[in-house]
Amino acid sequence: MTAKIIDGKEFAARVRGQVATHVARLKADHGITPGLAVVLVGSDPASEVYVRSKGKMTVEVGMSSVEHRLDADTAEADLLALIADLNDDPEIHGILVQLPLPKHLNEDLVINAIDPAKDVDGFHISNVGLLGTGQKSMVPCTPLGCLMMLRDHHGSLSGMDAVIIGRSNIVGKPMAQLLLNDSCTVTIAHSRTKDLPDVVRRADIVVAAVGRPEMVPGDWIKPGATIIDVGINRLDAPEKGEGKTRLVGDVDFASCVEVAGAITPVPGGVGPMTIACLLANTVTACCRANGLAEPEGLTA
Secondary structure, eight states: OEEOOOOHHHHHHHHHHHHHHHHHHHHHHHOOOOOEEEEEEEHHHHHHHHHHHHHHHHHHHTTTEEEEEEEETOOOOHHHOOOOOOOOOOOOOOOEEOOSSOOTSSSHHHTTSSSSSGBBTTSSSHHHHHHHHHHOOOOHHHHHHHHHHHHHSSSSOOOOOOEOOOOOTHHHHHHHHHHHHHEEEEEEEEETTTHHHHHHHTTTTEEEEOOOOTTTTTGGGEEEEEEEOOOOEEEEEEEGGGTTTEEEEBBBBHHHHTSSSSEOSSSSSHHHHHHHHHHHHHHHHHHHTOOOOOTTSOOH
């Protein structure tokens, strides 16, 4: 048996299509254009690529895209003043401060300065608390994308046994909350978990988000389980030429694909869903701000 490959690129294109349809409706029926502001401090190369990609896709779905590029040595007070202005701007429905920030800036302080209703990354302490208590919140993009793919594949997740490997604030913890809210039995495993292979072997759903290349082998996987691989790791690939690298996930794809029922590849799995869910969150924030019905299928 070979697992079904969950194609994140195709799924993300579908989500962007739903977003574009909803944006068109907001414009036609209400004269409202959802607006996303992205703030980039400094010139981290990976962040530059992300910001360009986000801006391009925001415009493609018909939304307004605003970019604020600040010098790496920007004072914290100046960054906070910009966020305050964006909080007050009725044309802006989503605010994203690209992480990581330069070392002299306090990330927690900056994130928590964003209006929680405009916090499309879902990192604000208020959104974390709302998600944790099962209330309406902005949900972090990567876990939301994982949830959408799981719901699409399984329909109902009720009663399923889910193991999340990794306990980060960005993926592991919010993923656990989302799966609990969908009535899964959830275990968060991590580097200190005893008998990790046995813990993973009982799972119907495995979400690997630990940041260690190909850590999970096929013999840890229950036959027919669904694997969502959040890891993006670069390994040297001398076979491709000098200095070349290849991307791998946190699971060993070759051995896991022989055992699992369904699996996301790396690249082309969870990655494309993150920006698609950022766009979905911006539309959701816009609808909430205007007291309009939220787009179906794009929220948790």
